[in-house]
Amino acid sequence: MTANTNSNEHVNLYEPHEWKHSTKVAGVTWKNPVGTASGTFQYAAVRWFYDVSQLGAVCTKGVSPVPWEGNPSPRTTEGPASNLNAVGLQNPGVDHYLVDDLPKLKKIGATVIANVAGHCDEDYCEVVAKLADCDADMLEINVSCPNVTHGGMSVGTDPVALSKLMDKLRPMTDKPMIVKLTPNVTDITAPARSAVEHGADALSMINTLLGMRLNIKTGEPIIANRTGGVSGPAVLPVGIAAVYRVRTVLPEVPIIGIGGIDTGEKALEYLYAGANAVEVGAAALFDPVAPLRVARELDDLLDDRPELAAKLAAGQTWR
Amino acid sequence: MTANTNSNEHVNLYEPHEWKHSTKVAGVTWKNPVGTASGTFQYAAVRWFYDVSQLGAVCTKGVSPVPWEGNPSPRTTEGPASNLNAVGLQNPGVDHYLVDDLPKLKKIGATVIANVAGHCDEDYCEVVAKLADCDADMLEINVSCPNVTHGGMSVGTDPVALSKLMDKLRPMTDKPMIVKLTPNVTDITAPARSAVEHGADALSMINTLLGMRLNIKTGEPIIANRTGGVSGPAVLPVGIAAVYRVRTVLPEVPIIGIGGIDTGEKALEYLYAGANAVEVGAAALFDPVAPLRVARELDDLLDDRPELAAKLAAGQTWR
Amino acid sequence: MTFTRTYDVVDEAVAAGYFPPRHPVVITAIDELAPGVVRMAFRDPYIAEHARPAQFVNLFTDDEMMLMPRPFGVSEVNGDEVSIIFAVVGKGTANLAAKQVGDSVDVLGPLGMHPFKVKDKAHYVLVAGGLGVPPLICAAQKLYDAGESKVTAVFGYRDVKFADDIVAPYADNVLSIDNEHGNVVTLLDQLESENGLIVDGLDTVLLVCGPLPMMKAVAAWAAKRDLACQLSMEQRMGCGYGTCVLCTIDTVDGRLKVCSDGPVFSREQLGWGE
Amino acid sequence: MTFTRTYDVVDEAVAAGYFPPRHPVVITAIDELAPGVVRMAFRDPYIAEHARPAQFVNLFTDDEMMLMPRPFGVSEVNGDEVSIIFAVVGKGTANLAAKQVGDSVDVLGPLGMHPFKVKDKAHYVLVAGGLGVPPLICAAQKLYDAGESKVTAVFGYRDVKFADDIVAPYADNVLSIDNEHGNVVTLLDQLESENGLIVDGLDTVLLVCGPLPMMKAVAAWAAKRDLACQLSMEQRMGCGYGTCVLCTIDTVDGRLKVCSDGPVFSREQLGWGE
Ligand SMILES: Cc1cc2nc3c(=O)[nH]c(=O)nc-3n(C[C@H](O)[C@H](O)[C@H](O)COP(=O)(O)OP(=O)(O)OC[C@H]3O[C@@H](n4cnc5c(N)ncnc54)[C@H](O)[C@@H]3O)c2cc1C
Ligand SMILES: Cc1cc2nc3c(=O)[nH]c(=O)nc-3n(C[C@H](O)[C@H](O)[C@H](O)COP(=O)(O)OP(=O)(O)OC[C@H]3O[C@@H](n4cnc5c(N)ncnc54)[C@H](O)[C@@H]3O)c2cc1C
Ligand SMILES: Cc1cc2nc3c(=O)[nH]c(=O)nc-3n(C[C@H](O)[C@H](O)[C@H](O)COP(=O)(O)O)c2cc1C
């Protein structure tokens, strides 16, 4: 028996679509509330699959002052309903970004979030200095990667270190600055407050959870880096709790919800938790068009929720 | 096509079984390395399903000085490959435990771990005082429940508070004392060290991850407590990483691995990560006999791993 | 994994003196009684033999993204065949509704340590609202088989009266109503005024299951008349068999578990209608 | 969800000028070539038309506990039908091996921006070890269709020689060996001593795929003779299409992506056998 309670109507993702529901994050309008999550979007790869300018925003892979080679391989494995990764922020560096990905994305009209990576304060400063007047619409400061070390752990786990970093970065640019937080902390509201008090215009969360798998044939870790970051459907409840808790203590700050989103319904759940927008990460590994599909699904779900849709369009949130 | 690479032979769980591979945790021999995780085992309920004395150990629900009524309902929902719970440690109190569950379990020959709950140091002290000379084989101090508040967060997230608590508890009993750690911390090795330096004989990890779900019809949290603890398959990589990292800094301490175990293979992965034993939690919600099945599967898997099996039996570990 | 899921585990457990674990059963019928309301039947000799009214079974989807059990009241038992009736309200019930005859589904049960008490000879008024009907169909069937009591079914529906035909063979009298025309209290009033509450010298006992506001209204109605009133409750569950304390409701005796202290509670326990 | 998975998405994407997303295909054949070695065929006009030797397809299990793609080299193409050959090594391949004819499976492809280069007229020696055969079967088929080159297959197996029959129609010469009797280098030496390396005036080009030690040995053998040598590499993958940087290997040009900078690399790039 198939109860026809779910409308299984097929929608052509490639036909021109008028987005019905926009959102506003730190003053920047997104044509819809769905972006890509950093590290799972490379323009050179994704452009073959769909018109990426259709997304609410594209957040690019973390860029560092100079090219980084990242961690040795293997860099990935899977967990139940999840991916584990330990890229270690391999990227061709900020200079390459400024002449390659960024101009290409701006040329097609994408709303671009440049994700900034660093091993130390100086790295972040150097990158932000170079991006200060670039064409990117927003900067996302990744202080939350579990796969690189920064005096033993990421700067996003230490509110004081984070405030010092923000004090350096904030004066360098007028661009809206998003700080991306890690769930691998005792209380995510502490770095959240610290970031906002020291100039963050918005917050995004969550980055990956620290995780690990071993091969039971050899007894050894599967990923060369041993531990990696867990993402994908499994982390959904953790990401939602993070957004909700931060929203509770910081009623005004724009929040981008990330973690485990692979349907419009899950994106919607983040919006109800208090997010202004979302980013889709690992789902793009399982299907290249996932971010666009999520955006389209959400656009329809918001039709039935005019109150929420109106708030988002005005830069406000459900909570 | 069905490739017959997996032996799908059916094993009768109810026939008498000679356990082939024991383990030793803080001097206490378990007849196999698989126990139940606290809060998912009540003797009065599980005894109908199998002979619970067959397990390596049974860890009972957290007991408090007086009966606790826990959180309002609804207390549970699900995430992708996970359960969310917010019981809030409802239990009939330590006095009831001492005359009911404990004697019944000891009568059938079970190896018993009494899990200790508290809202403050005095609670823990009161319970440990009453359990100091009881028949339980081990005590597990739960300093890691995300669903009760203890000055804002659980004592297990603060190494200093934890050391003070341990300094009070340690002199009260000679029983092997396990401290159960939370993954909701920046660095799990900090409370781990603190617990061991202040007298813990063993560590168990992980308790649940903080998580949340909302109802997209109402926009409101599903669980009355709003946030809850995530457990089940989804948390497996997080639990394994916790065990591995603690094992790396504390090569000698016995560790009980917990989180997402529902097969012998996953139990084995924890043993390779450095655990001496494991506990099975949420899997028992999906099938009452899961802990026994895991124990039997592991017993067979260890046949092919004599080196690991020998280490465990001797109270040592793979790492 | 070394262990396959087979119905054999039921026999093995029973042979060893234990309650059956989760096991697969074969679906023998599945059809739509009303839009979004599904009746499913499966072959399970153990549950068929042991299920009592208001007991339930945990069904499991075949999608491991949804691991939690879905509890459903047993509605009818015919030989080895057990029926349930459920509404498609979310992803889990949609997954179950997509099953076909011949498919297998995992089940645990029968669960619920405190079913309806139907031993005494009485006039049982079975009051159900919406998807509260299954336990009352089960009660009607057991009472009919015992053959000693009088049974009046009082069913309230949103629209389609999907269970009248099913309960009819087991009841002396079936009253039903849809939302547009009133609710079960309307019917109870009517029953009282037409027949009185003592039928053939038998005292009236109310067995109730349905949405919370409806149950409270019925409890209040029963309290005013000092009638015995047993209510079958629902709560989001973890295990369904008493091990996790996830399914509590507030009663005058404190927070009790719906699965193992219930699912049936008296209105006195619930403190309703006092 | 508003979107169903259907093959239509392939046509929709292509009509809009894009590469097809993940989509379901119907399995047309599945059989065991050797214990634990499965050949699966499915109907996919797009992949059939576009696949080049050493390109691969991402297959997805139907168990959401295993979300990551499983990459497999395209082995043969017959009309609309695409074949792959895989070993059952873990849970994902076991899940795929349990599929039946008529079942559907989700696929993304063809992937791999740098396939074997087979345009030049040459004597191609296709060297494969174990489950490295699929890309070389594909190469043999393309070379056979082009009809200009000479093809010698040099296959090394653990035991059962499961692919000799498959490659034979497309090759001028098939040499194979099992572990007990030696390895592919044994065969290459034999080939050299019997036929020499220039066949019908054509230069020898080695196309290689197999386990790492075997590939390194072949690269060294080729280097000594200064032969062109293209090697198809494997790495644990995330996306398979170049977006995640999870599939890198170390080359003389730094850490490159197997999926989009490969899967084929020259021995010079790999710095092997210098
Ligand atoms: C003792 C008992 C007997 C029941 N008998 C019936 C019956 O005979 N017929 C019927 O149609 N329904 C019955 N229900 C309700 C039924 O269990 C839920 O409608 C069903 O679990 C919803 O599943 P879902 O995946 O479609 O919904 P979702 O909302 O997607 O489910 C998410 C989670 O919440 C739980 N959940 C959601 N709603 C309920 C609910 N109302 N009660 C308990 N858990 C819920 C689910 O089990 C699941 O774990 C009964 C519930 C209980 C507790
Ligand atoms: C470009 C490419 C082409 C390939 N072609 C073939 C082929 O034609 N035939 C064949 O039998 N095998 C091939 N492989 C290897 C094949 O992808 C793996 O054997 C398979 O993914 C294992 O899946 P599993 O779930 O059974 O193993 P598990 O170990 O349970 O898988 C766990 C995870 O690790 C990944 N993984 C495990 N082993 C490998 C591996 N060797 N390479 C890449 N990922 C791995 C899986 O994809 C999955 O994400 C190829 C690999 C690559 C990268
Ligand atoms: C392969 C991979 C690479 C990532 N790289 C980055 C990165 O460079 N910068 C960053 O801020 N986050 C990075 N992330 C984290 C994601 O942006 C995202 O926060 C996380 O994966 C959770 O979302 P998801 O569950 O949708 O994947 C990466 C994630 C993955 C899976």
Ligand SMILES: Cc1cc2nc3c(=O)[nH]c(=O)nc-3n(C[C@H](O)[C@H](O)[C@H](O)COP(=O)(O)O)c2cc1C
């Ligand atoms: C319903 C439920 C109740 C729990 N109650 C307790 C408890 O009382 N004390 C405790 O230390 N842990 C408790 N836990 C945590 C588990 O013991 C275990 O640490 C956690 O669930 C992770 O393991 P799992 O993934 O196997 O469930 C509870 C977990 C669940 C699901």
Ligand code: FES
């Ligand atoms: S559902 Fe577990 S105790 Fe009731």
Ligand code: FES
């Ligand atoms: S697998 Fe994602 S870049 Fe290669």
